[in-house]
Structures are given as structure tokens and as C-alpha cells.
Amino acid sequence: SNTFIMAVQRQVLHNCLDKAKHFITLGERDKSRDYCDMGIAFVAEKRIEGYGAKDTIEDVRVELWLERFWMFLENNDLML
Secondary structure, eight states, rough: OOOHHHHHHHHEEEEHHHHHHHHHTTTOOHHHHHHHHHHHHHHHHHHHHHTTTTSTTTTEEHHHHHHHHHHHHHHHOOOO
16 A cells, blocks of 8 residues: 555665664674665655755755765765
């Protein structure tokens, strides 16, 4: 049903960040980076669809999502 799909999609970014945090604790650096990249790509896709920096995805501003993912990459020395 449509509601199920919406509920799943609504949690994409929270899930990506949670998974990134989970894998970094396991020392799985590549998997952790992949989840950050997925999150950033998801936000980028929304930007192309017309979302602005102040618009919200999963009740969090677009700009804050990007900041969270970039800070996580930076703080865990995952930048390529």
C-alpha cells in the first residue's frame, strides 16, 4: 500500500545516518562511508526536485542533513 511506501521513504535519511554510525563502530569504514554517500545522494536528488536548504525531509532541514553527513565523514576521517 502507498502508506507503507511513504513510511519507509520518510526514514531513508535517518536510516542512512544510523547505519553509518553503526558500521563505524564495527570498523567497517567503507560501509559507513557508503551510507553517508547514499544519504547525500538522496538529498541531492531532492534538491534537483526543487527542495531548498530550509525545506525539511523527515522533519529535518535539508541543510542540516547535509551538515550531519559531511561532519560525520570529516570527524571519522572518511573523506576521499
